[in-house]
Amino acid sequence: MEKPNVVSANLNSTPGDKVGIIAGRGELPLRLANTLKERGTAVFLLLVENEAKPEDYANFSFEIVQITKIGKFLKALKREKCKRVTMAGPIDRPNFKSIFPDKEGFKLLTKIGKSLSKGDDGLLGAITQFIEDKGFQVVGAHELDSEFVAKIGTLGKITPTEEDLKDIEKGAEIIRAMSVYDIGQAVIVRAGYVLGVEAAEGTEKLIHRCKEFSWDNPAGVLVKLSKTGQDLRTDMPAIGVDTIRQIKTAGLSGIAVEAEHSLILGLDEVVSVADKSGVFVHVISTDCHSDD
Numbered sequence: 001m002e003k004p005n006v007v008s009a010n011l012n013s014t015p016g017d018k019v020g021i022i023a024g025r026g027e028l029p030l031r032l033a034n035t036l037k038e039r040g041t042a043v044f045l046l047l048v049e050n051e052a053k054p055e056d057y058a059n060f061s062f063e064i065v066q067i068t069k070i071g072k073f074l075k076a077l078k079r080e081k082c083k084r085v086t087m088a089g090p091i092d093r094p095n096f097k098s099i100f101p102d103k104e105g106f107k108l109l110t111k112i113g114k115s116l117s118k119g120d121d122g123l124l125g126a127i128t129q130f131i132e133d134k135g136f137q138v139v140g141a142h143e144l145d146s147e148f149v150a151k152i153g154t155l156g157k158i159t160p161t162e163e164d165l166k167d168i169e170k171g172a173e174i175i176r177a178m179s180v181y182d183i184g185q186a187v188i189v190r191a192g193y194v195l196g197v198e199a200a201e202g203t204e205k206l207i208h209r210c211k212e213f214s215w216d217n218p219a220g221v222l223v224k225l226s227k228t229g230q231d232l233r234t235d236m237p238a239i240g241v242d243t244i245r246q247i248k249t250a251g252l253s254g255i256a257v258e259a260e261h262s263l264i265l266g267l268d269e270v271v272s273v274a275d276k277s278g279v280f281v282h283v284i285s286t287d288c289h290s291d292d
Contacts, residue, residue: 018042019144020082020136022073023052023062024089027240027265028141030056032088035145044080046073051091067091071103074134085136086144087124087234090202124234140233141263148238150283152259156271158280160254163191164221168256168284170194171223179228185237188252190220207246214251218278221254222247226261240265244273244281254280261286 019036023029023045029052033043037060045062047054054064063076077085128138142149154160160168167189174187174194184198188210196210203224213220224237239257247255254274257264262283264270274281 018044018080018082019139020077020080020085021045022085022087023047023057024087024091025051026089026238027242028238028263029088031148031265032086032141032145033057033060035147044076044082046076048091052089070130074131077136083137084139084144085131086139086141088141125231128231128234138233140236141238142232142236147267148263148265150257150259150262150264152283152285155264155267155281155283156275158254158275158278160221160256160280160282164253164280164282166192167221168223168282171221171256172225172284175223175225176228179230182227185227185235186222186224188220188222190252195220203243204246207250207252210252211250218251218253220252221256222252223256224262225256225258232261236261236263238263238265239270239281241269241273244270244277244279247279248277252279254282256282256284259283259286 019041021029021033021043023033029045033045036043043060045052045057045060047057047062047064049064049066051067054062061080063072065072065076131138170192171187171189174189174197175185178184178187178197184200184206186198186203186206188195188197188206190213195213196206198206201209203222207222210220222243224239226232226237237257239255239262243255264281270281
């Protein structure tokens with residue numbers, strides 16, 4: 001029998017209160033784990049192989065797993081007595097034609113069926129239901145730590161211009177229109193002109209792709225919002241310091257995210273870096289998803 005690749009740390013908390021974090025790339029999994037640990041909640045992490053960096057989690061109990069080994073995921077969560085499970089950080093969609101799933105992974109592939117050809121919402125919804133059917137409660141990072149949740153208003157000293165606000169409004173309209181097709185969460189607009197739309201490549205590559213359109217003076221806005229009807233437990237839009245730096249490098253004026261439907265990781269750091277970079281961070285109302 002294959003022994004689990006588990007690293008243990010001494011965590012003091014109430015038995016049965018442990019949270020399982022399926023960790024992908026980025027800073028969200030580690031920030032969330034640190035916050036929960038500071039509050040006395042035990043944490044067990046499943047680090048997706050080639051996505052999360054094990055060296056970042058030396059102070060936590062974790063197991064490294066392949067994304068297709070669903071049975072290993074479930075056994076580890078049961079062994080660690082995790083009742084609540086959250087998914088944190090982006091994970092690249094595997095090539096389902098070339099993978100070798102375990103027994104539970106095959107069951108999942110059979111169950112999700114047509115969802116494989118859909119966008120991320122359809123696929124994540126099927127995975128979430130599968131995990132819940134196994135007796136776990138799937139929760140969002142925002143439900144575990146509300147301090148990450150974006151609040152309405154402009155953060156920091158840099159404010160958007162009237163033209164920026166018009167670009168934000170147009171970007172929000174575009175994302176709302178795209179939601180029915182489950183395409184992406186972000187768009188870059190400059191002076192009413194759409195420079196790029198996020199698809200499967202993700203926000204970072206969208207920003208990089210639009211660098212070729214940069215002007216001598218910063219202009220253009222990255223609008224990053226949740227899609228209409230999106231399950232925020234599994235794919236809530238998130239930004240952090242790296243996002244601000246990418247925006248600066250791309251020659252954009254700023255970013256707009258959505259109040260209550262977005263995560264800001266390391267708020268004080270984000271504001272500080274944004275101010276120093278001359279980049280605005282604007283949090284808009286959730287009524288951008290209204291059907292009125």
